[in-house]
Amino acid sequence: MNMIEPVLPYLGPVGLILLALLAGVVSPGPSFVQVARIAVSRSRADGLAAAAGMGLGALVFAALALAGLHALLTAVPGLYVALKVLGGCTCYGSPSTSGAGRTNRWRWVLRMASLQNTPCGNRFALGW
Numbered sequence: 001m002n003m004i005e006p007v008l009p010y011l012g013p014v015g016l017i018l019l020a021l022l023a024g025v026v027s028p029g030p031s032f033v034q035v036a037r038i039a040v041s042r043s044r045a046d047g048l049a050a051a052a053g054m055g056l057g058a059l060v061f062a063a064l065a066l067a068g069l070h071a072l073l074t075a076v077p078g079l080y081v082a083l084k085v086l087g088g089c090t091c092y093g094s095p096s097t098s099g100a101g102r103t104n105r106w107r108w109v110l111r112m113a114s115l116q117n118t119p120c121g122n123r124f125a126l127g128w
Contacts, residue, residue, distance in 0.1 A: 035047055
């Protein structure tokens with residue numbers, strides 16, 4: 001078994017996370033204005049250095065945030081289940097969207113969280 005085989009199942013999800021981060025990085029924002037201001041007022045090299053520094057800072061911030069979230073969800077497994085339940089609740093609408101079905105919707109989501117032997121319950125327990 002080579003070193004890359006244990007990593008292969010994680011390449012897809014990590015790639016999607018990196019793609020989402022890339023979309024956030026390339027969209028203009030305050031950092032774009034700052035880099036443009038530096039490039040115009042000083043030099044092109046200073047602008048490139050500022051852009052590289054902001055990109056590296058964003059990469060470090062994202063990696064630390066991901067590591068912290070992983071550590072938190074590993075330390076508190078019940079939090080992961082709670083986030084899945086809340087995510088299921090948002091998929092089926094807020095409890096205040098309809099008068100009669102309010103409590104039924106919440107009961108269904110909570111019941112699905114506890115059904116491990118049904119196809120939907122297994123998907124819910126696995127996170128998809």
